Amino acid sequence: MAKIMNLDGTQQLDLTRGTVEQAYDRWAPVYDLVFGGVFAKGRQAAIAATNKIGGRVLEVGVGTGISLPLYAPNLRIFGTDISEAMLDKARRRVTEQKLKNVEGLAVMDAEKLEFPDNSFDVVMAQYVVTAVPNPEKALDEFARVLRPGGELIILTRVSADTGMRRFIEQKLQPVVRPLGFRTAEFAWSRYAKWLAGAHGIELAERRLIPPLGHFSLVRFRKVDVAKAA
Secondary structure (H helix, E strand, O other): OOEEEOOOOOEEEOOOHHHHHHHHHHHOOOHHHHHOOOOHHHHHHHHHHHHHHOOEEEEEOOOOOOOHHHOOOOOEEEEEEOOHHHHHHHHHHHHHOOOOOEEEEEEOOOOOOOOOOOOEEEEEEEOOHHHOOOHHHHHHHHHHOEEEEEEEEEEEEOEOOOHHHHHHHHHHHHHHHHHOOOOOOOEHHHHHHHHHHOOOEEEEEEEEEOOOOOEEEEEEEEOOHHHHO
């Protein structure tokens, strides 16, 4: 099993790529039904932010392609996912809805993106960061393939640092991990720590997103060093 570091420096068993892949293969037939409505407002907010930027977009964790019809037609979209079963549904959606702005869909590891540096104007990751074995490594990859001046837009669950909510989230984590996601260990302090060590990345926006106020839309901007100089 892969290991992660907790904020207090201790290690705990965590997700593996195989666990995530199998979980989302199982989710594929019912994903839109279960999560389509629940995450609709967050999805719409993230796509709206992306459409304002424009250009070439990478959606990591594109899943069944539920977001693809929402992108402006002038954008060029490439979607990746760990689950072939999810991508099969995304491909059907692209064909059935004639989404000509979708460049391609491919199975890919979020921690090892198969693109050159500075390839995209926007990297979009919806509910992905808490579902990969090594979240900071994935965030580093997202930043790597992002062009200077571009934005990394993530929808993510932000857990509690302290209190009863943290206690409940920790108790739930072993239950939900086989389903392909986590409930704990993703307080904002973890994202802030990554940001502090990420060269050339700055926080552009952070706002709460339904449901329950436990999720956030976060926009990171990659600094254009040439323009800043």
